[in-house]
Amino acid sequence: MTAASTPILLAGDWTPGAGPALRIEDPVDGSLVGTVNEASLDQVDAAVRAGARAVDESGWHRRPPHRRADVLYQAARLIVERAETLADLQTAENGKTLKESRGQATAAAGIVRYFAAVCETMEGAVPPPRGDYLAVTTHEPFGVVAAMTPWNSPLTMGAQKLAPALAAGNAVVLKPSELTTLVSLELARAFADAGLPAGLLSVLPGGRGVGEALVTHPGVGMVSFTGGTATGRAIAAAAAPRFLPVVLELGGKSPNVVFADADLDAAARGVASAIFGSGGQSCVAGSRLFVQRPVYDQVVQRVVAAGAALRVGPARDPNSDIGPMASFAQRERVEGYVDLARGEGGRVLLGGARPDDPALAGGAYYLPTVIDGLDHESRVCQEEIFGGVLVALPFDGEDDLVALADDTVYGLACGLWTRDLAKAWRVARRVKAGTVWINTYKELSIASPFGGFKDSGLGREKGLQGLRAYQQTKSIYLGGLEG
Numbered sequence: 386m387t388a389a390s391t392p393i394l395l396a397g398d399w400t401p402g403a404g405p406a407l408r409i410e411d412p413v414d415g416s417l418v419g420t421v422n423e424a425s426l427d428q429v430d431a432a433v434r435a436g437a438r439a440v441d442e443s444g445w446h447r448r449p450p451h452r453r454a455d456v457l458y459q460a461a462r463l464i465v466e467r468a469e470t471l472a473d474l475q476t477a478e479n480g481k482t483l484k485e486s487r488g489q490a491t492a493a494a495g496i497v498r499y500f501a502a503v504c505e506t507m508e509g510a511v512p513p514p515r516g517d518y519l520a521v522t523t524h525e526p527f528g529v530v531a532a533m534t535p536w537n538s539p540l541t542m543g544a545q546k547l548a549p550a551l552a553a554g555n556a557v558v559l560k561p562s563e564l565t566t567l568v569s570l571e572l573a574r575a576f577a578d579a580g581l582p583a584g585l586l587s588v589l590p591g592g593r594g595v596g597e598a599l600v601t602h603p604g605v606g607m608v609s610f611t612g613g614t615a616t617g618r619a620i621a622a623a624a625a626p627r628f629l630p631v632v633l634e635l636g637g638k639s640p641n642v643v644f645a646d647a648d649l650d651a652a653a654r655g656v657a658s659a660i661f662g663s664g665g666q667s668c669v670a671g672s673r674l675f676v677q678r679p680v681y682d683q684v685v686q687r688v689v690a691a692g693a694a695l696r697v698g699p700a701r702d703p704n705s706d707i708g709p710m711a712s713f714a715q716r717e718r719v720e721g722y723v724d725l726a727r728g729e730g731g732r733v734l735l736g737g738a739r740p741d742d743p744a745l746a747g748g749a750y751y752l753p754t755v756i757d758g759l760d761h762e763s764r765v766c767q768e769e770i771f772g773g774v775l776v777a778l779p780f781d782g783e784d785d786l787v788a789l790a791d792d793t794v795y796g797l798a799c800g801l802w803t804r805d806l807a808k809a810w811r812v813a814r815r816v817k818a819g820t821v822w823i824n825t826y827k828e829l830s831i832a833s834p835f836g837g838f839k840d841s842g843l844g845r846e847k848g849l850q851g852l853r854a855y856q857q858t859k860s861i862y863l864g865g866l867e868g
C-alpha cells in the first residue's frame with residue numbers, strides 16, 4: 386500500500402518535504418501509518434531563514450505579552466478540540482495505549498495554557514540603584530530556536546518546547562523523531578491555525594542529518610534537545626564553537642528505593658508502574674530497584690506479581706495496560722539487554738520474552754521483565770535500556786544506598802518509599818537527581834522545573850525557568866535622571 390506523502394510545515398506553508406521518504410509504521414502490526422518526505426538541507430536553510438525573518442518582520446517578540454498569550458491560548462483550545470485525532474496519531478506512531486495518549490493530548494493543551502499564563506504574568510526586575518541611574522533587567526529572545534524531540538512522548542515533549550520558546554518571543558524550527566513525525570506535524574498545525582505569524586514555526590522531518598544541519602546553521606540562536614545522552618553530547622559539541630546556549634533533557638537510569646519501613650504494598654505497586662508504565666519507554670522510568678535487605682524477597686515478589694498482572698495488548702484496546710514497544714528496533718534493543726543480563730549471571734524473575742499470545746505475534750510486544758542477581762557494575766544495571774526491564778538489588782543502610790543510587794553516569798530522577806519522612810528528606814537532599822519522588826512516582830507538573838544532574842542533562846524545562854531558558858538577559862542603565 387502506498388500513501389500520499391504528508392506535507393511538512395515550512396516557513397508558513399504546508400509543502401512536500403524534498404528529502405528521502407520516511408515510512409511510518411504502527412508497531413501494533415507493522416502496518417503503514419503514513420509517509421512523509423524528510424526536509425532537504427535547502428529546506429533546513431529556508432526554515433531557519435524564514436524564522437529569522439519572521440522574528441524581525443512580524444513584530445512577534447515586540448507584541449505585548451498578553452497578545453502573544455492570546456495566540457497560545459487559542460492553540461491550547463485547538464489542541465483540546467483535536468485531542469482525539471492527536472491521541473490517535475500518537476498511538477499509531479509509537480504504540481502508547483490510547484488512554485495514555487489521550488491523557489497526553491490533554492496535558493499538551495495544559496502545557497501550552499500554562500506558558501500562555503506565564504507569558505502574560507511573568508515580571509521583570511528593577512534592581513535597587515547603586516548610583517544616579519535607573520537599571521532595568523530585560524529578557525529577550527534568542528531569535529531562532531532549534532528544537533529536537535524524541536519518539537516516546539512527542540505531544541508533551543513538543544508542547545514543552547514550542548510553547549515556552551514561542552511565548553519567549555522566538556521562532557522555532559522543530560525536528561521531531563523520525564518515528565513520530567505525523568503527530569508532531571499535527572501538533573504544530575494547532576499553533577499555525579491559532580494565528581501564529583507565518584514563518585515563526587517550521588517542522589522539519591528527518592533524522593540525524595537534518596538535526597545536524599539545523600544545529601550547525603548559523604541562523605540558529607539556541608538549541609533545545611530532548612533525547613539520548615550520546616546524541617545530547619554530540620549536539621552540545623556541535624553548539625560549542627558558536628557558544629550556542631543548549632537545553633539538554635537526556636537519559637536516565639533512575640533508582641526506586643524501598644526502605645523496610647515503607648507501606649510495602651503501595652511501594653510495590655508504585656515500583657511496578659514506575660518501570661512498566663509506557664512499556665518502560667520513559668526517561669524517568671524507575672529502572673533500578675533497591676530494596677532494604679530485610680524486606681527484599683517480599684518486595685521483589687510483590688513487584689513481580691504487580692508486573693504479571695499487567696495486560697500487554699493492542700494499544701487501542703481499553704483493557705491493555707501496556708501496548709507494543711514503539712518500534713521493532715526498540716524491542717530488539719531490549720531483547721539484547723535481557724540476553725546480556727542472562728550472560729552476566731542475572732536471574733529473570735518475570736518476563737524476559739515476547740508474549741506467547743498468537744494474536745500479538747505481529748506486533749513489537751515485550752513482557753514486563755524483572756531481573757535480579759546482577760552486580761551493580763554490570764552493563765544492564767548501568768546503561769539505559771528504555772524498556773520495561775527492572776533490575777532489583779538489595780541494600781543495607783542509608784550511606785550504602787546513596788552510594789549505589791548515585792553510582793551511574795545519570796541523575797534524572799529517584800523514588801523513595803518510606804514512612805520516615807525525616808529519612809526521606811535526608812536522602813532526597815543527598816541523591817544526585819533532578820527530581821525526587823517520595824511515596825509516589827512520575828508525578829510531573831508543568832509548574833515544577835524538570836531536568837537532569839550529571840549526564841542526564843543541562844538546564845531545566847517547565848516552571849517559570851522553562852520560559853526564561855528561551856531568553857537572554859540584558860541590563861539597561863538609564864542615567865542623567867537627576868538633571
Ligand code: NAD
Pocket residue numbers: 533534535536537538560561562563591592593595596597600611612613614616617619620634635636637667668669769771797837841842
Ligand atoms: P535520540 O537521541 O536517538 O533522538 C532524539 C532526537 O534527536 C531525534 O529527533 C533524532 O532524530 C535527533 N537526532 C539524532 N542525532 C542527532 C544529531 N546528531 N543532531 C541533532 N539531532 C539528532 O533519542 P530517542 O531514541 O528518540 O529517544 C529516547 C531517548 O530520549 C532516551 O535516552 C530517553 O531517556 C530520552 N528522553 C529524555 C527525556 C528527558 O526529559 N530527560 C524525555 C524523553 C526522552
